[in-house]
Each structure stands twice: as structure tokens, then as C-alpha cells.
Amino acid sequence: MEITYGSGEKPPYQNAVDRILGWGRKYSIFFYPFITACCGMEYMSVASSHYDIDRFGAGLPRFSPRQADVLLVVGTVNHKVSPVLKIIWDQMTEPKWSISFGACASVGGPYDNYAVLQGVDRIVPVDIYLPGCPPRPETVIDGLLKLHDKIQNQKHDLFWKRRNK
């Protein structure tokens, strides 16, 4: 995710801000699960106690896009439902990330047909793609750790500012 600084140059405290805010944000991830198909079963097993993703600070899914940080697109998204997904992404507040969970959400999966959107990256930006039909919970945890790395190493705003988008 690209961040533009007001004047175009980096303030001197920026490195410390990136590290501290990145550390804080990566351990307080709230998922918004957008579940449309069979991958949802696998998401449920990830979210339940056996795999315990609370270890990585992502234990509590929020069912309102306003309160969530990470959009988790789980399952087949077809053209009919794609405006809903777009609205949900637009409603989420910054900073936000998104994960495309499974083959269907990433590239359309086995469904190369008239009804299915060929990858959610066509309508929302995607940070992490999880392969598999459905991905095993270990894959999900691996993707979550990759998202941790990404959040830790990216730039963060100290003060919230409106993006011109």
C-alpha cells in the first residue's frame, strides 16, 4: 500500500513510526470474513480453537466492515455479488489490507464461465493470495505471517489523513 507524504519528503521520525505502528498493527488484526462458498468451511476450522490464530493476534472476526482491518474474501465471487464486495471494501477504514482465500477468490478457480469473477483482484486490491482448493489451515497461517511481514515493513501514517482517491 503506497503512502504519500504531505510535502513529498520523509519526516525524520518516520522510521521509528513505521516500526512501532507496524508492530502494533500486525498483532491486532481484525478480519472481515466475506464468505460465499465452500472455502468458508476451512475458514471456520482456522477460526476455531484448534489452530488458535489468536496467537497471531487475529482471533476475533468482526462482522462490520467499519471495525475490520483485513478483508478476507473466502470463496467463489460471481459477477452478481461483486458490487457488494466492492462496497464492503470501500466502507472499510484505513489502514486496511485484503487476503484472497483459495483458488476461486484468486483466479476464479475451476469456474471459468459466464457467472464467476475471474479473481477478486479485478475489483479490490489484494495483498496476499492463498492457493489451494480449499487452502489448508497451515496455508492460512502462513499467509497470515506473510501479512505480518508486510505490515511490519510498510510505511504507516502517524496521523490519519485523507487520501485523495
Add this chain to the structure above:
Amino acid sequence: MTSEEIISCLQDRFPEAGIECLIDKGDAVVNVPLERLTELLRTMKVDPDFNFDMFMDITAVDWLERSPRFDVVYHLYSTSHNHRLRIKVKVDEDDPVPSSTGLWTAADWMEREVWDMYGIRFSGHPNLVRLLMYEEFKGHPLRKDYPYDKRQPLIEETWPSKKMQVKIDDRGIHRP
């Protein structure tokens, strides 16, 4: 009744030519001309010997090059007699098929689905609009002449961007 009994019983009720009965994979199949369809379906529903009270499905087959282009296939089941029947009727693109919503309420959504997917009209249907696809969708996707890679996205797709598309074309990656 077994399939053989259904067929002999049917031939008693409809002795005229035009209604053709056969047994296919253990099930009774009736080929009926479009004009006789309503009459046949009504008999199947109200006659106590048949008593087909459950309307399982309607579907259609697109034969593209054949002259009446479509087959509309009705699947009936009787919960009291535990027997099944398949009714096939040949229709052309512009022929409206008489709706069976008056006989079975279940036919409502199934006829809408057949209209949505194949573009076969049902005359007398109370609300013949698309069931599965969205209103903006053009054409009927299960017809054989609908291009398999045609997409009709509802909102603008931002990926691949123009710059990315050039790279994809260079590398020859297929992404419909």
C-alpha cells in the same frame, strides 16, 4: 406402477398418434407435441392412477442445429405411488410453452430458470423474469451459441490495468 405399467396406462388414455412412449434407463419417457402438452400434464396431475403430485424439475436441451431447436424436459414424481415420468417436448426458439404454474406451484421458479438460461418463453407465467443472472445480463448463457469466454461484469474491473495488460500480452498469459 412400474415403468411398463405407466406406459401401457398412458397409451390407453392417449390412443391417438403423436404421443410416443418409451423406456429409457428404467424410466418411462413420453415425447409429446407442444399442442398436447397441457392436456397431458393435467392428466398426469389429476388422474388418481398417475397422481404425479411432485414436480421435480424442468430443464432444457439445446440441439443448436436441429430444427425445433430445444427439448424441454419435465421430471415428475408421485409420492403416493413412488413412480417417475419424464416428458419431453420439442420447441423452437420463438414458440411459447404453456406454463404449468397453474398445476404445480413449484414450476414457477423452474420456468424462470429455464427462461434465464435458455431463453424459452412460458406463456401464462405470472412473473417471467430472470432467476439466477442479474437483470443487466444480455443473452442466455446455457445456449450453445453463447461464447464460453464472454463475461459481462456488473462493475468496472480495475485489474489488469492497461499497463499490466501490455505486459500480460507480451508474455502470452491467457486470462479471459
